[in-house]
Amino acid sequence: MSGRPLDVLEANLGDGVAVRLKDGATYTGELGGYDQHLNVVLEPAGGDSEPSAGEDEATETVESTTIIRGDNVVSITP
Amino acid sequence: MSGRPLDVLEANLGDGVAVRLKDGATYTGELGGYDQHLNVVLEPAGGDSEPSAGEDEATETVESTTIIRGDNVVSITP
Amino acid sequence: MSGRPLDVLEANLGDGVAVRLKDGATYTGELGGYDQHLNVVLEPAGGDSEPSAGEDEATETVESTTIIRGDNVVSITP
Amino acid sequence: MSGRPLDVLEANLGDGVAVRLKDGATYTGELGGYDQHLNVVLEPAGGDSEPSAGEDEATETVESTTIIRGDNVVSITP
Amino acid sequence: MSGRPLDVLEANLGDGVAVRLKDGATYTGELGGYDQHLNVVLEPAGGDSEPSAGEDEATETVESTTIIRGDNVVSITP
Amino acid sequence: MSGRPLDVLEANLGDGVAVRLKDGATYTGELGGYDQHLNVVLEPAGGDSEPSAGEDEATETVESTTIIRGDNVVSITP
Amino acid sequence: MSGRPLDVLEANLGDGVAVRLKDGATYTGELGGYDQHLNVVLEPAGGDSEPSAGEDEATETVESTTIIRGDNVVSITP
Numbered sequence: 001m002s003g004r005p006l007d008v009l010e011a012n013l014g015d016g017v018a019v020r021l022k023d024g025a026t027y028t029g030e031l032g033g034y035d036q037h038l039n040v041v042l043e044p045a046g047g048d049s050e051p052s053a054g055e056d057e058a059t060e061t062v063e064s065t066t067i068i069r070g071d072n073v074v075s076i077t078p
Numbered sequence: 079m080s081g082r083p084l085d086v087l088e089a090n091l092g093d094g095v096a097v098r099l100k101d102g103a104t105y106t107g108e109l110g111g112y113d114q115h116l117n118v119v120l121e122p123a124g125g126d127s128e129p130s131a132g133e134d135e136a137t138e139t140v141e142s143t144t145i146i147r148g149d150n151v152v153s154i155t156p
Numbered sequence: 157m158s159g160r161p162l163d164v165l166e167a168n169l170g171d172g173v174a175v176r177l178k179d180g181a182t183y184t185g186e187l188g189g190y191d192q193h194l195n196v197v198l199e200p201a202g203g204d205s206e207p208s209a210g211e212d213e214a215t216e217t218v219e220s221t222t223i224i225r226g227d228n229v230v231s232i233t234p
Numbered sequence: 235m236s237g238r239p240l241d242v243l244e245a246n247l248g249d250g251v252a253v254r255l256k257d258g259a260t261y262t263g264e265l266g267g268y269d270q271h272l273n274v275v276l277e278p279a280g281g282d283s284e285p286s287a288g289e290d291e292a293t294e295t296v297e298s299t300t301i302i303r304g305d306n307v308v309s310i311t312p
Numbered sequence: 313m314s315g316r317p318l319d320v321l322e323a324n325l326g327d328g329v330a331v332r333l334k335d336g337a338t339y340t341g342e343l344g345g346y347d348q349h350l351n352v353v354l355e356p357a358g359g360d361s362e363p364s365a366g367e368d369e370a371t372e373t374v375e376s377t378t379i380i381r382g383d384n385v386v387s388i389t390p
Numbered sequence: 391m392s393g394r395p396l397d398v399l400e401a402n403l404g405d406g407v408a409v410r411l412k413d414g415a416t417y418t419g420e421l422g423g424y425d426q427h428l429n430v431v432l433e434p435a436g437g438d439s440e441p442s443a444g445e446d447e448a449t450e451t452v453e454s455t456t457i458i459r460g461d462n463v464v465s466i467t468p
Numbered sequence: 469m470s471g472r473p474l475d476v477l478e479a480n481l482g483d484g485v486a487v488r489l490k491d492g493a494t495y496t497g498e499l500g501g502y503d504q505h506l507n508v509v510l511e512p513a514g515g516d517s518e519p520s521a522g523e524d525e526a527t528e529t530v531e532s533t534t535i536i537r538g539d540n541v542v543s544i545t546p
Binding site: 314315316317318319320321334350382383385386387388389390 | 411413417422423424425429430431433454455456457458459461462
């Protein structure tokens with residue numbers, strides 16, 4: 001067992017994650033922060049982290065720090 | 079009687095579950111965690127658990143730890 | 157008078173209910189549990205309970221324990 | 235002046251009401267209960283109560299106790 | 313300045329108002345009550361109050377006491 | 391820096407504002423009041439205030455006091 | 469790691485940001501303020517700040533102070 005949702009986010013701070021949104025887009029980047037609403041902060045990857053989710057045409061790697069409001073999120077894959 | 083919704087989730091930690099989303103997709107995996115919003119953590123199945131829900135073309139077995147935000151969830155079937 | 161919504165659910169624990177969802181589907185089963193958000197747990201009927209709502213093509217009798225998130229629910233008919 | 239919304243519901247417990255939903259349907263029945271979210275319980279009318287709202291093709295008189303989740307409700311007419 | 317939204321409603325209790333809903337309909341009537349969610353109670357006008365909003369084909373004057381759930385409301389015009 | 395959203399509203403009480411709604415409409419008027427949900431009260435302009443937002447065909451200047459429920463609001467421009 | 473979402477906003481007060489909305493529009497301006505709902509205040513840029521997000525045809529630089537209600541926001545890019 002991996003723990004509660006926020007525990008999983010805490011354990012993945014600084015690691016690459018893929019955030020899938022309700023509009024179909026997926027953002028990938030380094031998990032810079034989060035809060036209890038699942039608002040997340042993504043940062044450009046440092047180069048050595050690789051999100052495990054498959055990248056397809058609707059996936060965008062963030063080029064600068066990006067705050068995503070939690071109510072848009074479908075799933076977060078560390 | 080099986081108990082309240084969160085009790086049922088607690089009793090199924092580590093077991094295979096199928097999570098049906100509002101967009102029609104179903105994710106299956108091992109229930110790694112959850113919280114009071116029905117945010118859930120799915121993990122790749124260890125091999126010996128089998129969700130009971132029928133698998134069809136819109137069902138995806140998670141390949142890595144996946145946090146699903148609760149407001150997307152229609153149903154969870156242990 | 158039948159009482160407040162949660163009182164009606166409490167009185168019907170273990171009995172057959174039909175849960176109609178916003179997506180048009182109706183799930184029937186034994187009411188295994190509920191909480192204040194109207195999240196409900198349905199279980200396969202034991203054989204002697206029969207929901208009173210009419211069954212049509214969009215009605216599905218649950219084959220295993222199913223947690224339904226309350227915000228999908230339109231109505232619950234004991 | 236008739237009072238606050240919950241006061242009006244309280245004053246109409248046991249009386250016939252029409253509940254119009256966001257999906258266009260209208261349910262009529264006897265008001266069996268309610269709570270602060272405007273979740274309501276409708277019961278088959280005892281025979282002597284008559285909701286004042288006009289009945290049209292999308293109006294359904296409940297045939298058994300029905301809990302309606304408040305977030306589907308547009309209006310309630312005693 | 314007219315005051316906070318609930319103050320404006322309080323000042324208009326018993327007066328004619330027009331309530332515009334998200335589905336495009338507008339209900340007019342006498343403001344019988346309200347609460348902090350902007351749930352409102354409309355009553356048939358006593359005859360001497362006249363809502364100031366223009367009446368068009370989608371406007372309906374309530375013929376009996378009507379509770380409108382606040383989350384349907386776009387605007388209220390005393 | 392202009393301050394938090396509610397501070398900006400407070401500072402503009404009595405001044406002309408344009409309120410853009412999710413349905414595409416824009417209402418202009420004098421800001422008569424507001425609350426923490428961004429419910430706002432617009433009043434007919436006194437004549438000397440002029441909202442800065444461009445007026446186009448979907449813009450309506452309120453002709454009487456209008457309460458707008460906050461969950462319809464996209465933006466408010468003093 | 470960059471910190472929690474509100475910390476990132478706090479650190480960017482007075483700097484240029486791009487706010488992407490659910491309706492597809494993107495507003496750019498100087499971050500004048502924010503609150504815990506991710507309601508934000510944008511102000512016309514002073515001239516020396518430049519949001520990092522790409523500007524395309526759906527991007528609008530605010531010409532006057534603009535309050536954006538948080539529930540419309542998809543992402544904020546400092």
